[in-house]
Amino acid sequence: MVATFYLGSHQPHWLATAGVPLFISHRRLAGRKTLPRAAAEWALDSGAFSELSLYGQWRTTVREYHRAVRRYDDEIGKLSWAAPLDLMCEPDMLAKTGLTVAEHQCRTVDNFVELQELWDLGRQNVRQPIHARHSRMVARRLSALPRFVRITRH
Numbered sequence: 001m002v003a004t005f006y007l008g009s010h011q012p013h014w015l016a017t018a019g020v021p022l023f024i025s026h027r028r029l030a031g032r033k034t035l036p037r038a039a040a041e042w043a044l045d046s047g048a049f050s051e052l053s054l055y056g057q058w059r060t061t062v063r064e065y066h067r068a069v070r071r072y073d074d075e076i077g078k079l080s081w082a083a084p085l086d087l088m089c090e091p092d093m094l095a096k097t098g099l100t101v102a103e104h105q106c107r108t109v110d111n112f113v114e115l116q117e118l119w120d121l122g123r124q125n126v127r128q129p130i131h132a133r134h135s136r137m138v139a140r141r142l143s144a145l146p147r148f149v150r151i152t153r154h
Helices: 048-055 062-075 091-097 101-124 128-143
Strands: 007-009 022-025 042-045 079-082
Touching: 048 091, 062 079, 062 101, 091 101
Parallel strands: 007 022, 022 042, 042 079
Antiparallel strands: none
């Protein structure tokens, strides 16, 4: 297996010119009317650190982020993966949000599951019964994690 290194950049226009895998923040792409076409594969940073540092919470909803990811995938192309809307568990972030580590973990998992469901629905054009079955499958998989790894809401 060959690992891909993504060069972090704050310059979205580099997507069209750099020719190497880039890691670009949603916060740098979000307000743009036009987007560059990617010359190489790239990955999307959710901007979690900035969002939580500035506001102490996520102001971007999962649905808004999903729409943005779809737009970037369609218009920029070559999107390898998108980071979830995570909530970091460092003491500084806990102080900003006023939440516990467990709550940060639960919200991160909830955001990931919702984003994955939206992505699957949009890409596969599946019907509601399949969506409900997928939701139950995700819940079973998460509950099957070993107790020391499992994330529970308190």
